[in-house]
Amino acid sequence: MDEQEQVQPMVSRKNVFDLTWMDTNELSRFVTETGRIISRKYTRLTAGEQRHVTRLVKRSRNMLLMK
Numbered sequence: 001m002d003e004q005e006q007v008q009p010m011v012s013r014k015n016v017f018d019l020t021w022m023d024t025n026e027l028s029r030f031v032t033e034t035g036r037i038i039s040r041k042y043t044r045l046t047a048g049e050q051r052h053v054t055r056l057v058k059r060s061r062n063m064l065l066m067k
Contacts, residue, residue, distance in 0.1 A: 016045065016049045016052060016053055017049070017052055019052075019053070019056055020056065021056045021059040021060040021063065021065070022060070022065070023056075024060055024065050024066055027053070027056055027057050027060055027066065028066070030043060030053050030057060031057060031066065035066075035067050037053075037054055037057055
């Protein structure tokens with residue numbers, strides 16, 4: 001197997017819908033050091049969860065809580 005196929009999920013299966021835009025420590029796990037949002041392939045989130053996290057990260061950036 002390839003290294004990329006054996007990627008461990010970044011998230012323990014806790015509910016990402018409980019996060020808010022103010023939880024910057026939790027949201028920073030979904031963002032790289034340069035500020036890019038990590039894709040579903042590596043986070044192993046469902047499509048709905050990824051959309052929710054993306055919305056929260058963008059809202060948090062807009063409020064100047066995250067870079």
